[in-house]
Amino acid sequence: MVRRNETMSTDALGWLPCLGTSKIIAIGDQSRFNEAAVVAERKWQFKTKFRAKAYSWRGSRLAISRLKEAVSVIKAAAKSDPVAAGDGAVSLMERIWPAFQDIDTSSGALGTAVARTLDELIAILIDAPADHSTRNKWLERLFEAVQNDGVEYLAPVEDRWGEIARYPDLINEYADRLIGMVRRAWADHETFQHVIGASICLSCLLEAGRYAELQELLATRRMTFWSWHRYGAEALVRQGLWEAAVEYAEGVRSDRKSGYREISIDRFCEDILIRHGRSDEAYRRYGLRAVSGTTNLAIYRSLVRAYPDRDHRQMLLDLIETHGDKGKWFAAAKDAGFLDFALDCAVVHNADPSTLVRAARNFCGKEPKFAATVALFAVTHLLEGGGYDPPVSEVNEAIKHIFAAAHQIGAVGWARQELGRLADGPCSPGREMFQQAIRAALSRYDAGTASPQMKPSQN
Numbered sequence: 001m002v003r004r005n006e007t008m009s010t011d012a013l014g015w016l017p018c019l020g021t022s023k024i025i026a027i028g029d030q031s032r033f034n035e036a037a038v039v040a041e042r043k044w045q046f047k048t049k050f051r052a053k054a055y056s057w058r059g060s061r062l063a064i065s066r067l068k069e070a071v072s073v074i075k076a077a078a079k080s081d082p083v084a085a086g087d088g089a090v091s092l093m094e095r096i097w098p099a100f101q102d103i104d105t106s107s108g109a110l111g112t113a114v115a116r117t118l119d120e121l122i123a124i125l126i127d128a129p130a131d132h133s134t135r136n137k138w139l140e141r142l143f144e145a146v147q148n149d150g151v152e153y154l155a156p157v158e159d160r161w162g163e164i165a166r167y168p169d170l171i172n173e174y175a176d177r178l179i180g181m182v183r184r185a186w187a188d189h190e191t192f193q194h195v196i197g198a199s200i201c202l203s204c205l206l207e208a209g210r211y212a213e214l215q216e217l218l219a220t221r222r223m224t225f226w227s228w229h230r231y232g233a234e235a236l237v238r239q240g241l242w243e244a245a246v247e248y249a250e251g252v253r254s255d256r257k258s259g260y261r262e263i264s265i266d267r268f269c270e271d272i273l274i275r276h277g278r279s280d281e282a283y284r285r286y287g288l289r290a291v292s293g294t295t296n297l298a299i300y301r302s303l304v305r306a307y308p309d310r311d312h313r314q315m316l317l318d319l320i321e322t323h324g325d326k327g328k329w330f331a332a333a334k335d336a337g338f339l340d341f342a343l344d345c346a347v348v349h350n351a352d353p354s355t356l357v358r359a360a361r362n363f364c365g366k367e368p369k370f371a372a373t374v375a376l377f378a379v380t381h382l383l384e385g386g387g388y389d390p391p392v393s394e395v396n397e398a399i400k401h402i403f404a405a406a407h408q409i410g411a412v413g414w415a416r417q418e419l420g421r422l423a424d425g426p427c428s429p430g431r432e433m434f435q436q437a438i439r440a441a442l443s444r445y446d447a448g449t450a451s452p453q454m455k456p457s458q459n
Contacts, residue, residue, distance in 0.1 A: 046070035050095035086128030089121040094145035158199040162207025175204035266290035300332040327351035360401040372405035385428035
């Protein structure tokens, strides 16, 4: 009997599930799976590298490398023997937690690598033409791995369990075995009870087309949680009720945190609107805030890919209005070819001096006026305290590009005047050495002994 406030496991009921299916297939289609060869014994070399507790506290980098190697081998095998590759995918999945349990995951790099790995393995597992018995055994192994998973590395596998199961009877079997336990736990609003396999149950109900039961089960929860309620939203989409699905998803947003935005909800709603010909609404309501990337330039490019027919310049302006920090959008504006707007970004105090110096170097030959102006902004920001522990050489580099570009456009007098103004003006504490570097550069130039680096660019 499961006690309150403890994790509920299907082991408490004395059985171990055996799941399996990817997309629901008609009974008449099962013959092609039955014809698949029995999984041949294959010695996967990666198994020796994924033994229990194989990696130390600082083993994150090595573990990520081993994951990449294993996935590469499995993907190669899938080209000639997809069933064996499916078995290899299961073998790697069930070894992830035992092998990685002692690794420090605070940086998030390992978690990201595992998620990326599982995305690739799940696709292989779903597509493998395994017969009913083979897929059933895979699911038994995976379910045991889920039960023992200490940090829910295998959550993506649980989320797509109904797809992985493929065969309708296996989908329904796991839905039936788990639904009662999940219902009892969620109906108890006095205590918190975590059920291992809740996502498995929801995924199976969705893939089995048991939409009414799915919605009834979700309605028993005291609080909404998108990771689970997204199945309810997807059920509405599959029934053709896409407008209701958007409304449903919006209702799942947290009402306890003012201004809280769940980016996955935004992406879900955005995708639905785009698919139903309401691209402009999708862009305005969700696209601008749902778009993501490692840099602002990546964010801009991602948005352009999603909405290729929109005005690119206006999209950049919209992103700045939505996300703020105008100075940090310099690279995006520059790479997009909007140099006038890039200058508007460069003048803002939070524009990165190093980025400006690199831009001045790259544009010195083809757009000298732009290069000289950007380099001057870089020097200005360095004097004002910008940049992350910048060396004096960065100021010298900027000055070199200022004079090189100024020579090309006949603006050497302007360059000397502006640099002189900066050399004699105020600067942030600790940046006095930068002013000294400016004075030294001007003295060398005025004395006619400028180094080759100070001479005009020949590009």
